[in-house]
Amino acid sequence: MKHRKGKKAAAPKKAAKRIAALEARARRLQAKEQAFLLLEGAASERMAAIEARERAADAREAALTARDGLANERDRLAAARDASANERERRAAEREAAMDSRIAAIAGRPAAGIDETDEQALERAQLEAQLQRAHLDGLTGAYRREVGRLALRNEIERARRSDGRFVIAFIDVDGLKGVNDREGHAAGDRVLRTLAATMRANLRSYDPIVRYGGDEFLCGVAQIDTVEVQQRLGVIDQSLRHATGVGITAGLAAMNDNESLEELTERADAALLEAKRCRPNN
16 A cells, blocks of 8 residues: 555656656757747848848949940040041141142242242232141131141150250140130130230240140240249249239140150140149139
C-alpha cells in the first residue's frame, strides 16, 4: 500500500517537470523566432540599402553619360566653328589674292613713253579702295577677323625669323553693354572707335590690330616682352577711361617654340578670363 501511494505522489511531480520543460522549450523557440525575425529585418534593410546604392550608381552613370554626351556635342560644335572659320579665312585669302593680282595688273608701271589713261587710273583707285574696305572693319578701321588672322600669322613667321619674341594681347572693353543701354549704340560705337585709335597711337604702325568680334580685339606685338606690352596697354586703358569713362581688360600670351596662332590666341583668351575673374569688382 505504501509503494502505490509513493507512485501516485511521484506522478504529479513528473508531469510538472514535463510541463516546465515544454514551457522552457516554447520560450526558446519563441526567442529563436524573434531572433530570426530580427535577422530577417536586418537583411531586408541591407537589401534596401544595396538597392539604394545601386540606384544611386545608376543615376551617377546616367549623369556621366549625359555629361559625356554634352562634352562631345560641344566638341562637335567647336570643330564645326573652327572649320567654318578656316573656310572663311581661305575664301578671304583667295579674294585677297585675286584682288591683289588685279591691282598689280592695273597698277603696274606703264612702259616707257606710254601714259596711264584716266580710265585705268580710276579703275586702279577703285580696286585699291575696294581692297582696303575688304581688309578693314568699317567701324574701327582695324583688320577684319579673317584677314587679321592672316596678318598675325605673317607676323609670327617674321618673329620666328628674327629674335623669336611675339606677344598676343586679347583685349575686351569693360562695361560696353552698360554704355549701349544708357546712352545708345552710337555711344558704344564711339567707344570702339576711340579704343582702336588709341591702340594705333600707342602701338607701332606695323603691329596688327584685329577686331575679333563685338568688343573684343586682338593685337600682335613682336620684339617686345610682355612687361612692356602690359605697360603700353595700361596707357591705352587710362587714355580710354579719360575719353569715354570705360576701360579695357587684357590677357597676354608670349609665343613659345612651334606654337600656332590658334594655340597662342587660346592662351591669351584664358589669360583674359582669369584677369576678369580677379578684378576687384568681381
